[in-house]
Structures are given as structure tokens and as C-alpha cells.
Amino acid sequence: MSVTLRYFAWVRERIGIPEETVDLPAEIATVGQLVGWLAQRGEEYAYAFENPAVIRAAIDRAHVTPATAVTGAREIAFFPPMTGG
């Protein structure tokens, strides 16, 4: 499954790119599993996802949890806790 991944704030800085398109292996079913898979793609990714508990995610622009299924997602975003307002 091909999906667009987007990164924001220090997740983006650590990985070094704002977005990319990847082919997800079929065994990745959830957002949490995707984080684990990404963390193994290289040093930058390992650094960005070194503490999965603080990573927030959105699928197609709606907040999701690590248990959410990635099935059918077009765009998955990863970012730190939000600091607006």
C-alpha cells in the first residue's frame, strides 16, 4: 500500500524531510506498528521516533492513536505534542 507520510516540527527536523511516499509492508496493521517500522529505517528515523510515547499521529488529517488501523490511509502525519494557542 502506497501512502504519503508527513512530518512536522522536530520530527520533521530529525528525519530531515517534510514528507515522502512509501510502500507499506502488508504486515503493518496499526499506527504503532508503523512507528516501529519507521524507527528502523535509519539513524534519522531512530532519533525522531526514539520515544514513541510522545509521538502524535493523524490519518487523513484526523487525530488517531497507536492502535488505529492504517488500512485505507492516504496521508499519515507524525508530530510532537501540539503547542498552539
Place this chain on the structure above:
Amino acid sequence: MAALVPTVRVQMERFDLGAEADKLSAGRTDVGAVATFTGICRGDENGQAITALTLEHYPGMVEEEIVRHAQEAATRWPLLGLTVIHRYGRIVPGEQIMMVATASSHRQAAFEAAEFLMDFLKTRAPFWKQVESSTGTDWVDAKQIDDAAAERWRYPYEERERS
């Protein structure tokens, strides 16, 4: 009565707080209270002087999140008007960052809805602040006190139904 249509703008440009607040009661006599909140860029972060803030955002999602919470506020309180404006990009100390204005017949609904929106903007709207100082740049850490403030409205942190 027509459903409330909130005004939501995410922009780089400055805004006029007074003009935006005035619009909520202009040409009508049913509004008895307008509450406004303005977030302003301070000149320090954690005791250290800063030269600027830069706000990054997730275009598209940020507007959808704000509209969703604005509509939620309109179902919880008898609001007659609602405006949320949030800037992004580089902002220097003393400049306005964002505003919320709520209009209702009486003050309690206006105050409460404004506070509700602020608590959720802090924790759910995809904005990230980076501070610039003489020692470089640093991302602002999310505050647990903000999470606790959002939590008291008992809004579940769970995924929205995906279409």
C-alpha cells in the same frame, strides 16, 4: 434560528482584535456579551529572553480541527457568534499570536466557550512553536497543565470516525 457559522482563519498576517470583536454584535440587538481572549508573544520562555517565535502548522488539518471544536462549543453553549483567528510564521515579542471571540446573550456562555476553545487549541490544534534566542532555536515543550485543562472538559482523546 440558523445554525451558527463560526469564523475561522489561519493566516500569517496580523489581525484587528477590536474590529473582529465588534463584528460579532454589529447590526443586531440580541448579543449581550462578547468575550475575547488574545494570545500575545512574550519576550521570554522559561526565564530566557527570546527574539521571536515561529509557528509551524499542518495546513488543512488545523482549520478542520478548529472548526470541529468551534462547532462543539456551539452545541454546548447558546452562542450567537464565534471567531477564531490564529497566526503562523514568525512573530516577535509584543505581537498578537491568536484570538478567540465568543458572543452570546449573557456573559457566562461567552466566557466558558472562549475558555473551552482555548484549552483545545492548546492541545489539539496542530501548531508547534519554536523560539528563537541568542543561543539558537528550540521547540517549545507541551505543558502538562494544558493537557489537564483540556481534560476537564471530558473530551475523549480518541480517533474521529474516518470517512
